[in-house]
Amino acid sequence: MTIPAGPYAASTQSAPVTEPELSPEEQQFNDLIAADSRIEPRDWMPEAYRKSLVRQISQHAHSEIIGMQPESNWITRAPSLKRKAILIAKVQDEAGHGLYLYSAAQTLGTSRDDMTDALIAGKARYSSIFNYPTPTWADMGSIGWLVDGAAICNQVPLCRASYGPYGRAMVRICKEESFHQRQGFEILLELMQGTEAQRQMAQESVNRWYWPALMMFGPPDDDSPNSAQSMKWKIKRHSNDELRQRFVNMLVPQAAVLGVTLPDPDLRWNDETQMYDLGEIDWTEFHEVLAGRGPANAQRLQRRRDAHDEGRWVREAAAAYAVKIAARKKNASAADSKDLAS
Numbered sequence: 001m002t003i004p005a006g007p008y009a010a011s012t013q014s015a016p017v018t019e020p021e022l023s024p025e026e027q028q029f030n031d032l033i034a035a036d037s038r039i040e041p042r043d044w045m046p047e048a049y050r051k052s053l054v055r056q057i058s059q060h061a062h063s064e065i066i067g068m069q070p071e072s073n074w075i076t077r078a079p080s081l082k083r084k085a086i087l088i089a090k091v092q093d094e095a096g097h098g099l100y101l102y103s104a105a106q107t108l109g110t111s112r113d114d115m116t117d118a119l120i121a122g123k124a125r126y127s128s129i130f131n132y133p134t135p136t137w138a139d140m141g142s143i144g145w146l147v148d149g150a151a152i153c154n155q156v157p158l159c160r161a162s163y164g165p166y167g168r169a170m171v172r173i174c175k176e177e178s179f180h181q182r183q184g185f186e187i188l189l190e191l192m193q194g195t196e197a198q199r200q201m202a203q204e205s206v207n208r209w210y211w212p213a214l215m216m217f218g219p220p221d222d223d224s225p226n227s228a229q230s231m232k233w234k235i236k237r238h239s240n241d242e243l244r245q246r247f248v249n250m251l252v253p254q255a256a257v258l259g260v261t262l263p264d265p266d267l268r269w270n271d272e273t274q275m276y277d278l279g280e281i282d283w284t285e286f287h288e289v290l291a292g293r294g295p296a297n298a299q300r301l302q303r304r305r306d307a308h309d310e311g312r313w314v315r316e317a318a319a320a321y322a323v324k325i326a327a328r329k330k331n332a333s334a335a336d337s338k339d340l341a342s
């Protein structure tokens with residue numbers, strides 16, 4: 001091709017555009033992502049991918065652990081032995097979820113101690129939903145139905161996350177979460193079939209939890225800085241707004257079965273989009289809670305710190321026992337090799 005001569009000739013001549021050279025590891029990483037395959041701990045990964053995963057998985061783990069608090073508040077006051085047993089099992093499941101997720105994050109080279117230190121120092125984030133109080137028994141129903149329900153919508157697509165240990169942890173977690181949601185639904189159903197006071201208690205609780213549950217999906221898509229990259233890396237598969245919409249579409253028929261009203265006067269079916277239109281979410285409240293000014297932020301963190309201090313002797317005892325066992329094994333194998341030598 002000939003370059004036109006003249007006054008603009010110099011500026012129209014640009015250097016040929018070449019793709020930046022990728023290292024073989026980088027190319028392999030990109031190929032694995034493109035093939036919808038999994039990245040494993042032994043594989044090379046870009047530092048930003050690793051960082052993003054550590055941030056997401058540790059936040060998720062912290063949420064499971066802090067999330068035990070609003071519900072454990074009701075263990076001693078559950079209305080029957082059956083409900084107490086179910087609630088204890090559920091809270092225990094959440095502890096297990098925290099542990100799978102801390103383990104998944106550890107495969108990325110970050111230590112459990114560092115993650116715990118960040119949490120108790122107030123430097124790490126966890127889901128804002130757990131900064132709301134649980135003043136009534138019906139809140140155990142609303143948490144199961146709405147909070148675990150929102151968690152399921154968020155987490156089912158994460159079972160296919162590109163990072164292997166995260167995706168596999170999510171498969172197990174999601175199975176348990178679906179029980180959690182059903183037990184919450186059942187608590188509300190029983191209350192809604194009870195006395196007028198019980199029905200009011202259930203409705204009042206749903207009124208308090210509905211909007212914070214919608215906020216669990218994170219800010220709207222146009223205000224979600226990490227989403228696009230996370231979707232490119234196939235950690236995340238759907239946008240915040242898409243998942244929020246799915247959740248509401250699922251809730252509306254369930255609310256009708258329960259006989260509760262969802263507290264959104266603008267919620268209505270849209271024939272054109274074949275989806276429900278939602279009212280405005282109060283993002284000021286979301287940012288306030290996120291900034292640590294929610295109803296129970298300080299209390300949740302203090303409780304976690306106290307539990308960490310109270311558990312110190314257990315950790316120290318376990319560490320001392322591990323040293324003792326290691327020494328015993330070493331002595332035994334030394335004795336074995338002596339026997340073999342003689």
Ligand SMILES: [Fe+2]
Pocket residue numbers: 064093094097173177
């Ligand atoms: Fe969980």
Ligand SMILES: [Fe+2]
Pocket residue numbers: 094148176177180
């Ligand atoms: Fe759960």
